[in-house]
Amino acid sequence: MPSARFHGRHEPGGRQCEAPGCREAGEFRAPGRRPHGFDGPGEWRWFCLDHVREFNAGYDWFEGMSAEEIIRAQSPIAGWQTESRAFRPETHVDGMPRWADYADPLDAISARAAGIRSRAEREAKMAMSGRFSREEAQALETMGLGSDTDRTRLRRRYSELVRRYHPDRNGGDRKHEARLNQVVEAYQLLRKSRAFA
Numbered sequence: 196m197p198s199a200r201f202h203g204r205h206e207p208g209g210r211q212c213e214a215p216g217c218r219e220a221g222e223f224r225a226p227g228r229r230p231h232g233f234d235g236p237g238e239w240r241w242f243c244l245d246h247v248r249e250f251n252a253g254y255d256w257f258e259g260m261s262a263e264e265i266i267r268a269q270s271p272i273a274g275w276q277t278e279s280r281a282f283r284p285e286t287h288v289d290g291m292p293r294w295a296d297y298a299d300p301l302d303a304i305s306a307r308a309a310g311i312r313s314r315a316e317r318e319a320k321m322a323m324s325g326r327f328s329r330e331e332a333q334a335l336e337t338m339g340l341g342s343d344t345d346r347t348r349l350r351r352r353y354s355e356l357v358r359r360y361h362p363d364r365n366g367g368d369r370k371h372e373a374r375l376n377q378v379v380e381a382y383q384l385l386r387k388s389r390a391f392a
């Protein structure tokens with residue numbers, strides 16, 4: 196069933212068209228003097244249908260941009276430059292697939308799903324053994340250890356991972372900081388475990 200609402204029209208809400216001398220209801224919004232951005236939502240201007248069409252015909256989205264900014268904004272990949280965590284170049288450090296390791300992106304996604312599934316299965320087996328709680332089993336997975344781990348092996352692995360991820364060992368690069376925090380939290384949980392008493 197087609198909608199009776201005209202596309203883009205908003206309830207007047209007592210607003211009047213902002214075009215000078217117009218007495219029509221302001222039912223259509225247009226970008227205001229302050230754009231949306233980091234500081235929060237911008238302002239809207241409200242016009243009647245005829246005046247919003249006039250406004251749109253003369254609106255310059257690129258106003259105030261440099262030539263380089265305009266070229267970047269017109270790029271077909273604008274907004275897609277960021278990498279998801281799963282496919283960053285350093286992701287392989289934890290055994291997760293790298294985008295570059297696969298010719299077909301679907302193969303990479305499939306490998307990631309298989310890795311998640313096998314990790315969940317390993318965690319469940321460790322928790323079922325009764326030696327470790329579910330949280331401790333997840334912590335062991337975070338550290339890349341199995342259920343046969345003893346206190347010495349736990350300390351050795353912790354030391355190895357801290358050296359690998361610490362910014363001081365990576366030329367001050369903090370890109371592994373989140374992973375380092377996960378390792379520290381996992382170790383703090385495991386070192387208090389009754390399994391290592």
